[in-house]
Amino acid sequence: xxxxxxxxxxxxxxNLKKNTLLLHLFAAVIIFANAIHEYKVHxxxxxxxWGQVIIGTDIFLLALFGKRFLTDTPRYNLVFRFIxxxxxxxxxxxxxxxxHTIMAIVMFGITGGYAYLFYCEKxxxxxxxxxxxxxxxxxxxxxxxxxxxxxxxxxxxAEHDSITINVSGQKNIRFWLKKNLHLExxxxxxxxxxxxxxx
Numbered sequence: 001x002x003x004x005x006x007x008x009x010x011x012x013x014x015n016l017k018k019n020t021l022l023l024h025l026f027a028a029v030i031i032f033a034n035a036i037h038e039y040k041v042h043x044x045x046x047x048x049x050w051g052q053v054i055i056g057t058d059i060f061l062l063a064l065f066g067k068r069f070l071t072d073t074p075r076y077n078l079v080f081r082f083i084x085x086x087x088x089x090x091x092x093x094x095x096x097x098x099x100h101t102i103m104a105i106v107m108f109g110i111t112g113g114y115a116y117l118f119y120c121e122k123x124x125x126x127x128x129x130x131x132x133x134x135x136x137x138x139x140x141x142x143x144x145x146x147x148x149x150x151x152x153x154x155x156x157x158a159e160h161d162s163i164t165i166n167v168s169g170q171k172n173i174r175f176w177l178k179k180n181l182h183l184e185x186x187x188x189x190x191x192x193x194x195x196x197x198x199x
Contacts, residue, residue: 004188005131006163007178008140020077023117024063027084030110031056034091055087081118088114119143130163130175132192137165139173150196158189 035052059080092107120143131138136149137156148167155166160181164174181189 002188003131003133004185004192005129006181006185008128008130008163008175009178021063023114024059024080024084027088027114028056028060028063031059031087038094052087055083059084078118078121081114081121085111085114085118116143128178132189134196139165139175153197155197156189156193158186163189 031052035049035056038052039049062080088107088111092104092111095101095104095107123143128140130140133147136147136151137153139146139148148165152168153165154168157164157166158181162174162176164172166172
């Protein structure tokens, strides 16, 4: 009996995709604010100012007019998340060099947040699946997947469009499938249950 992996719609990953627009808009606003601040307070020059304005505008327009594009093609979303992380890293180091400790800490915090989002979005491309193994059921989650041992599983209810797992001491966990189960997959799930959920 081989392992079985099924593509699912996981709430944590779906929420991350839905919030893509807000995260890009937030990044654009921070970039605009930093450009204005640096130009007015530190007079960093036209090239630096306009460079930030162009990048901020690009991200802002993409977020407003390319929402569907970003959710339908998450790989491009990763490119922009990487750019945002790189920009915030440069801001943080700039503030370190200017000895602005508080702003440097804030920017490093934002950098860490966007780097974490990049990690989560990259993971969601590969890991949004429920996997049945001989040692248990692997559930995708952020930041790490969870493995439910068969010992802690009371039952598995497989339907054509969803799978519900009854876990000892917890509420039932339900996952919606991205595609309906085939008869072979359904039989394989039943085989796992017959083998490992013997009372």
